[in-house]
Amino acid sequence: MRNKEFEPDEIANAAMHVFWEHGYAATSVQDLVDGTGLSRSSLYNTFENKQGLFQEALKCYQNITLANVEHLSGQGHVKILIRELLTSIMQDELSDPKQRGCLVANTALELAGHDENIAKQIQHNFLRLKTAYEKLIIRGQESGEISPDKNPEALANFFVNTMQGMRVLGKGCDQQQRKQCLSDVLETALQCL
Secondary structure, three states, rough: OOOOOOHHHHHHHHEEEHHHHHHHOOOOOHHHHHHOOOOOOHHHHHHHHHHHHHHHHHHHHHHHHHHHEEEOOOOOOOOHHHHHHHHHHHHHHHHHOOOOOOOOHHHHHHHHOOHHHHEEEEEEEEHHHHHHHHHHHHHHHHHHOOOOOOOOOHHHHHHHHHHHHHHHHHHHHHHOOOOHHHHHHHHHHHHHO
């Protein structure tokens, strides 16, 4: 039996960029062949089908978003950490000429309501973010930076929603108004703390 001459993780990463740019439904197998450099037979032999490759691509993307969780787990003032993360999201949206948004948010809108396995992957990603926000908010309450009468779980859900909403709004907002619109959302969200 011949050894594979490629790393499946590298192929999944390349496919992630193809899916991220086009979305699941609009990505053809030929797009994946072109984007990964593999033949159709190698893709099918390794990942079984387009959905199997997409699930692996989504795992690659979720590893990228781990940086957001790590940022929220960092040292420093709670409000500053949250501002920095939301500012980073805003800058991502403003600097991406392809307006790809967030692969997880895009997938939630496109597939999560129709595919249980994909929905579980999306839920896992959102739960990681929510847990990181909630821990940070509790830390802020313990230090006196955030009022103890705020519900940490509700605020955590709100900030996950704000992040994903900024991604969606960044894709759909008028080019001329995008920066102001996202900046307004960021500042309004921070007032909830």
